[in-house]
Amino acid sequence: MRQIEEMRYLVLAAQREGSRMFTDMLQPMGITTSQSEVIRVLFDFEPLSLIELGDLLICETGSPSRLVNRLVKDGFVTMEKSKEDSRKVKLSLSYKGRVTAKKIIEVEEAVYDSISAKLKGAPVKSLIALLWKQVQGKPAGNALERRISGKSRK
Amino acid sequence: MRQIEEMRYLVLAAQREGSRMFTDMLQPMGITTSQSEVIRVLFDFEPLSLIELGDLLICETGSPSRLVNRLVKDGFVTMEKSKEDSRKVKLSLSYKGRVTAKKIIEVEEAVYDSISAKLKGAPVKSLIALLWKQVQGKPAGNALERRISGKSRK
DNA sequence: GTATCATTGATGACGTGTCATCTATTTTAA
DNA sequence: TTAAAATAGATGACACGTCATCAATGATAC
Numbered sequence: 001m002r003q004i005e006e007m008r009y010l011v012l013a014a015q016r017e018g019s020r021m022f023t024d025m026l027q028p029m030g031i032t033t034s035q036s037e038v039i040r041v042l043f044d045f046e047p048l049s050l051i052e053l054g055d056l057l058i059c060e061t062g063s064p065s066r067l068v069n070r071l072v073k074d075g076f077v078t079m080e081k082s083k084e085d086s087r088k089v090k091l092s093l094s095y096k097g098r099v100t101a102k103k104i105i106e107v108e109e110a111v112y113d114s115i116s117a118k119l120k121g122a123p124v125k126s127l128i129a130l131l132w133k134q135v136q137g138k139p140a141g142n143a144l145e146r147r148i149s150g151k152s153r154k
Numbered sequence: 155m156r157q158i159e160e161m162r163y164l165v166l167a168a169q170r171e172g173s174r175m176f177t178d179m180l181q182p183m184g185i186t187t188s189q190s191e192v193i194r195v196l197f198d199f200e201p202l203s204l205i206e207l208g209d210l211l212i213c214e215t216g217s218p219s220r221l222v223n224r225l226v227k228d229g230f231v232t233m234e235k236s237k238e239d240s241r242k243v244k245l246s247l248s249y250k251g252r253v254t255a256k257k258i259i260e261v262e263e264a265v266y267d268s269i270s271a272k273l274k275g276a277p278v279k280s281l282i283a284l285l286w287k288q289v290q291g292k293p294a295g296n297a298l299e300r301r302i303s304g305k306s307r308k
Numbered sequence: 309g310t311a312t313c314a315t316t317g318a319t320g321a322c323g324t325g326t327c328a329t330c331t332a333t334t335t336t337a338a
Numbered sequence: 339t340t341a342a343a344a345t346a347g348a349t350g351a352c353a354c355g356t357c358a359t360c361a362a363t364g365a366t367a368c
Contacts, residue, residue: 001302003278004266008172009212009301010285013294015169016212016355018162020292023356034324050347058163058170060325065347067324087333087346112158115288122284123277124157130276131164134269138174140167147163148155170325177326188354204317214355219317221354241316241363 025107029100034059035071036104042077042093043101045150049088056146061139076100179261183254188213189225190258196231196247197255199304203242210300215293230254 022033031039041056042048048056050063057064068091071077076097082088093101135141176187185193195210196202202210204217211218222245225231230251236242247255289295 002266003282004269004273005262006282006298006302007278007285008266008269009298010282010289011165011168011172013212013289013292013298014165014285016215016294017289017292018165020356032323051345058167061170062326063347065349069348070323082346085334085346089347108159112156112162115158118287119158119284122287123280124161124284126277127281127284128157128161128164130273130278130281131161131168133272133276135164135167135171138167138171140170144160144163144167148160174326186353205315216356217317218355219319223318224353239316239364243317 021111022107025111026104029103030074031076031100031104034067035076038064038067038071039076039093039097039101040104040108041147042091043098043105044147046092047090049082049090053091056143056150058140058143058147071097175265176261179265180258183257184228185230185254185258188221189230192218192221192225193230193247193251193255194258194262195301196245197252197259200246201244203236203244207245210297210304212294212297212301225251 019033022036026033026036037057037059038053041053045052045056050065050068053068054060054063060067068077068079072079075094078092078094078097080090082090132141135144173187176190180187180190191211191213192207195207199206199210204219204222207222208214208217214221222231222233226233229248232246232248232251234244236244286295289298
């Protein structure tokens with residue numbers, strides 16, 4: 001098997017296993033990994049319209065209206081029409097959403113700590129550089145750039 | 155943003171963008187990326203039962219019965235009951251499936267070539283090692299191990 | 309030989325991801 | 339100022355991916 005093919009499947013495998021890991025840890029909070037990304041982004045960037053939110057999500061391209069509708073229905077997110085532009089929608093976290101966001105951050109920190117420990121001494125920086133080459137300028141890469149360079153609530 | 159968090163989202167982003175890339179290139183052949191992985195694995199390892207196939211797929215855990223049923227319906231794969239154990243099923247590629255497999259290989263080679271060019275000089279080997287640390291011993295990692303060490307048709 | 313257990317695969321259910329299409333609203337330009 | 343174009347979001351359609359459950363078949367133990 002070619003090196004690059006091995007790399008391709010390793011990226012897929014790592015994504016899947018990472019996702020399963022987060023799925024298990026988020027289950028007690030009643031949310032999925034995609035939902036947690038939305039809550040996490042809103043925690044840092046609220047208020048947002050649907051399209052603004054979509055532009056900050058790596059998990060999904062386009063406008064995440066169904067994803068968000070579920071979170072509204074479950075009480076994590078509030079949605080109101082924008083006053084300036086009634087096509088737009090203004091998304092924010094509810095109190096429940098903010099509480100959940102903090103729990104998500106705890107879970108994430110724990111996972112990141114454990115991965116960091118496992119990768120002690122590994123060339124994480126060059127992997128990051130390599131992966132950036134693959135996603136630069138594409139929708140998911142653009143979203144991540146905005147996430148990194150955007151203002152954070154903290 | 156923590157390095158490890160950046161890496162997490164880069165892995166997700168790279169997986170998504172790579173998938174979109176293959177989706178576009180496979181569309182003319184009327185198959186999806188998951189379907190192409192099945193055809194590709196069958197090309198190398200046929201005949202297989204559903205569980206054996208599932209143990210060689212990175213894209214999905216468990217038994218890929220619906221994925222395969224669609225490929226049977228579309229004429230890429232043939233399915234018959236095993237003679238020794240009638241619980242089992244014997245999956246093989248049809249002629250159409252073999253022709254498609256060869257087209258898939260061409261597409262993959264082209265993509266791998268273009269990625270290789272972009273990654274000229276990058277320490278791909280150590281990045282492969284890093285990713286292996288994340289998936290070793292887990293379902294997707296085990297599947298990839300079997301794919302690499304397994305007998306190939308060629 | 310039969311009762312129990314394990315294995316294989318099918319299926320229902322649920323939440324994504326992605327695309328195309330539709331409606332409502334706002335912007336623009338004639 | 340009103341007709342055309344652009345934009346925001348909702349929705350239908352389709353194929354995953356994952357889990358739980360079920361029926362059929364085969365293996366094991368007594």
